[in-house]
Amino acid sequence: xxxxxxxxxxxxxxxxxxxxxxxxxxxxxxxxxxxxxxxxxxxxxxxxxxxxxxxxxxxxxxxxxxxxxxxxxxxxxxxxxxxxxxxxxxxxxxxxxxxxxxxxxxxxxxxxxxxxxxxxxxxxxxxxxxxxxxxxxxxxxxxxxxxxxxxxxxxxxxxxxxxxxxxxxxxxxxxxxxxxxxxxxxxxxxxxxxxxxxxxxxxxxxxxxxxxxxxxxxxxxxxxxxxxxxxxxxxxxxxxxxxxxxxxxxx
Amino acid sequence: xxxxxxxxxxxxxxxxxxxxxxxxxxxxxxxxxxxxxxxxxxxxxxxxxxxxxxxxxxxxxxxxxxxxxxxxxxxxxxxxxxxxxxxxxxxxxxxxxxxxxxxxxxxxxxxxxxxxxxxxxxxxxxxxxxxxxxxxxxxxxxxxxxxxxxxxxxxxxxxxxxxxxxxxxxxxxxxxxxxxxxxxxxxxxxxxxxxxxxxxxxxxxxxxxxxxxxxxxxxxxxxxxxxxxxxxxxxxxxxxxxxxxx
Numbered sequence: 001x002x003x004x005x006x007x008x009x010x011x012x013x014x015x016x017x018x019x020x021x022x023x024x025x026x027x028x029x030x031x032x033x034x035x036x037x038x039x040x041x042x043x044x045x046x047x048x049x050x051x052x053x054x055x056x057x058x059x060x061x062x063x064x065x066x067x068x069x070x071x072x073x074x075x076x077x078x079x080x081x082x083x084x085x086x087x088x089x090x091x092x093x094x095x096x097x098x099x100x101x102x103x104x105x106x107x108x109x110x111x112x113x114x115x116x117x118x119x120x121x122x123x124x125x126x127x128x129x130x131x132x133x134x135x136x137x138x139x140x141x142x143x144x145x146x147x148x149x150x151x152x153x154x155x156x157x158x159x160x161x162x163x164x165x166x167x168x169x170x171x172x173x174x175x176x177x178x179x180x181x182x183x184x185x186x187x188x189x190x191x192x193x194x195x196x197x198x199x200x201x202x203x204x205x206x207x208x209x210x211x212x213x214x215x216x217x218x219x220x221x222x223x224x225x226x227x228x229x230x231x232x233x234x235x236x237x238x239x240x241x242x243x244x245x246x247x248x249x250x251x
Numbered sequence: 252x253x254x255x256x257x258x259x260x261x262x263x264x265x266x267x268x269x270x271x272x273x274x275x276x277x278x279x280x281x282x283x284x285x286x287x288x289x290x291x292x293x294x295x296x297x298x299x300x301x302x303x304x305x306x307x308x309x310x311x312x313x314x315x316x317x318x319x320x321x322x323x324x325x326x327x328x329x330x331x332x333x334x335x336x337x338x339x340x341x342x343x344x345x346x347x348x349x350x351x352x353x354x355x356x357x358x359x360x361x362x363x364x365x366x367x368x369x370x371x372x373x374x375x376x377x378x379x380x381x382x383x384x385x386x387x388x389x390x391x392x393x394x395x396x397x398x399x400x401x402x403x404x405x406x407x408x409x410x411x412x413x414x415x416x417x418x419x420x421x422x423x424x425x426x427x428x429x430x431x432x433x434x435x436x437x438x439x440x441x442x443x444x445x446x447x448x449x450x451x452x453x454x455x456x457x458x459x460x461x462x463x464x465x466x467x468x469x470x471x472x473x474x475x476x477x478x479x480x481x482x483x484x485x486x487x488x489x490x491x492x493x494x495x496x497x
Contacts, residue, residue, distance in 0.1 A: 048373050049372075049373070050369050050372065050373070073375075074375045075375075077373060077374060077375035078375055080373060081373075082370065082373045084366045084369070084370060085366075086365055086366055088365060088366040088367045088369065088370035089367070090367055090370075091361075091365075091367075101374075102374050104274065104276075104277055105273050105274050105277055105374065105375075105376060106273060106274070106374070106375065150370075
């Protein structure tokens with residue numbers, strides 16, 4: 001289980017996170033939503049150790065990540081996978097090499113075992129036959145799948161996705177969302193997703209956390225978002241005419 | 252203050268290179284890849300440059316020695332020793348600061364802004380050790396070899412001038428000069444310079460690239476800084492080595 005307790009993060013005296021307290025549902029898709037600049041990416045980067053929090057605790061099964069030594073963090077990182085907004089695929093490597101990289105670096109698997117694992121994962125994300133292609137030769141949706149494949153190749157317990165739908169068309173976005181949800185359930189991973197995408201919130205939001213100006217304003221399920229009375233959340237969710245009309249239809 | 256900030260962070264970055272590799276095989280693979288990129292990839296340009304430097308040096312010394320009491324076979328010694336002590340190591344280092352330095356800096360800078368370094372960090376990779384270590388080591392291993400090539404090609408350049416027969420000295424005189432015993436200390440100085448310059452170029456360039464900020468513009472700026480700073484430090488180190496050891 002992931003718990004964030006009283007988390008603060010400042011940059012040059014500017015508070016971006018102001019006392020975040022959240023508990024992520026285990027084995028589910030936890031969506032962190034909010035406007036641009038609300039602190040979502042900073043929160044996720046603190047959770048994976050790319051930023052050091054100013055104050056607070058980040059507990060992974062009651063192990064405080066903030067207080068861990070480098071060695072302990074390294075060990076915990078074996079249990080994490082992350083899909084970046086821009087995919088962060090290694091340009092100089094093929095799809096196959098990208099996915100195999102964590103296995104090469106951290107496991108003592110034989111070449112045959114690694115090849116089998118890479119094949120298995122690439123088929124899992126529907127990328128059969130793309131082994132020898134370079135990131136520059138594949139589409140945005142395929143890059144996301146490679147990013148997901150690389151993030152889960154070591155069978156992590158925690159998966160972090162930073163805006164997985166950014167830059168994708170609506171259909172591909174839904175495919176990626178469904179893929180993340182399937183993987184979360186199949187592998188019993190606790191997934192944390194940063195998103196603006198309301199389709200994701202409605203489609204895969206087992207738990208939704210709304211962050212506004214560095215504070216948690218609302219928590220609930222994807223379905224509860226529609227009936228929430230929280231003003232800031234409603235302003236955010238029903239900003240578009242489309243979602244506003246759906247709410248009015250429901251009324 | 253800014254200088255001391257960067258000096259401290261540079262030292263810290265270098266210190267973090269000395270950590271236990273996650274998997275030695277991956278580091279070896281990267282080391283050989285870098286040796287190929289830095290070493291094999293630079294043989295051509297170093298050969299061309301030193302060939303002409305050797306040729307120019309011999310022509311100019313032949314011009315200066317004409318009418319003097321110094322025998323013409325001294326050109327062989329002068330070309331060989333100046334190539335070993337100064338021209339091959341320093342000019343090659345300055346050339347490599349441009350070629351290898353900017354390459355390293357822009358590669359790491361692009362990895363930084365596209366979050367590839369962050370991706371490695373989250374996996375648990377010691378990013379400084381894996382991304383900078385093999386580059387520095389590869390450079391230190393191949394640079395002396397490149398300089399030996401450089402000296403050899405510079406001598407060939409001088410020899411070609413002698414063969415041309417228009418600069419006032421003969422091939423026999425040039426070879427006579429080359430056959431004069433080489434001082435062991437000159438060879439040591441050549442290797443000290445090669446190793447120091449290799450370390451300076453790659454470590455400074457890697458530092459600039461690794462800490463790139465500011466998107467694509469930042470990558471360009473880091474690359475420029477890498478070339479400028481490593482060239483300046485190479486020249487300062489060249490003077491210090493000469494002043495302290497010669």
